[in-house]
Amino acid sequence: MTLQKMENVDFIDIYKKYRTRVVNIAKAMLHDADEAEDVCQDVFETLYNMGDTVDFMDEEKLSNLITRISFHKATDHGKIAFRKYEHVDSDVLMTMTDMGVKSGGNVDEIILTLEAAGYLQMIFQKLREKNRIDYEIYVSVTLYDIPSRLVAKHYHITENNVNNKVMRTRRWLAREYKKIRR
Template sequence: MNSEEFKAFYDRYYDVSVKVASAIVQSRFTAEDVTQEVFMYFYGIRERLDVSCEARLHALVVWKTTNKGRDYLRKSYVKREVMYDNDVAELQYRTTESAEAALLGMEKRQYLSMAFENLHRKNPVNFMIFMRVVMEGASTEEVAREFGYTRNNVNNRVLRARNWLLEELERLEKE
């Protein structure tokens, strides 16, 4: 796909992507950021895009925008959750008899956060599958359809991610 064809693709599907992203993130400005990331992805794979089927292109734009929007929400949720955890830890520190116990609790949360970040860096697919199944409560069948895997493969990836996280937590606590 040359730059003129990509420009036509961009012009045709920009509004579609913004509408899908707006429905997910509930903000026009954020939706435009999500859409920009989507089209940056498509620009990177423009040579492999099949422009012969309009319905397939539309579905691909909707699918990629949906996933990027969910990723954005997930990242925002984690940031809010971390802020909330710090507030709770501070409250626990004030109400706990032992400051040492409160500090240990804060340290454990920090190790857990680091373990998740390391899993995301090491194996992003297992991380995303683990988050969808365990943290968001999505069914393994739904996640298998999203990622194009079998249900057993999704279950195995969740199990591997869980075991890896446990090993990583042990390693971090020893350091």
Template sequence: MAAYNSYTDQELFVLLQQGDQIAFAQIYERYLQLLFRHALDMLHDEDEARDVVQDIFQMLWEKAGELEIHTSIRSFLYASTRYRVLKRIRHSKVADQYLSTLRNEFESCVASTDQSIAEKELTKKIEAGLAKLPPKMREVFELSRVHELSYKEIAEQLDLSDHTVKRQVSNALKIMRETLNKSLSLFV
């Protein structure tokens, strides 16, 4: 291994292309710390920086026979590290956007489900309130609120006075309010 210390990067790369493990180990020793610091400066995360540098050296070992480096090994390794870091940052941003979209969809779905449940509960409470009304009062109330007839139209249809219709609707509203207020106070 001592003889390999004196080899130039170019000589080591030629040996590496022939599958020389000692040449690879020498390149690894020469550039590991430099590439790690370079990656760390860009990522500000030691684990991420280590992963990037390991990926670079793994690629160098696996593809050494196919690589044609027209610059120095140093320049190639620095450029590869920078490219890997930028690719990781870009992937991280895409993943963050995807997670944000999923989070928003989930929250929207939960809100929609909560709203649907609340509407069903309110409908049940209204129906319970309507069930408490005497039959004639319920009929007057439904004609007023559901069918949207005026007091005069209800009075004519049911053969009642306007005053009686108004009083029946007022009493029905009072009973409905009390029923709903009791139900809502359970949730507060």
């Protein structure tokens, strides 16, 4: 079997044919149209860079490859986005404080809110260090609302196993929070 050379393939036609599918997969996972467009760009850049290693004439394989790349890029994009916001810096703290003051919250409430945010950051960091897979599964299901069946498929485990990990992680997070608050 010979692969169709990249220079013999009209990549624009492939883009037009599969763009909607890629965007829909990314939107379903990320719940954000702009993020989905970014994922779409990443998917087709990856596909283009694969060049002659892809058989562009085998529609079924090409379709499966694009779907698989889309899922993984959307998952990765979600992780990157979460990491971008999980570490609080002083500017973010000041903004939160200003919002609390403007909304009429008293100083004690603002301090408790900031303190709780710091605790949660420490707990999530501890979870990431303790068990990275459980952390990623919990974040995917609870924060990104990715269906547990898709998460299960990504990690090659059963959907029931994903649900159990989420439940156990939720209990662990609650216990850790109570320990810190003492």
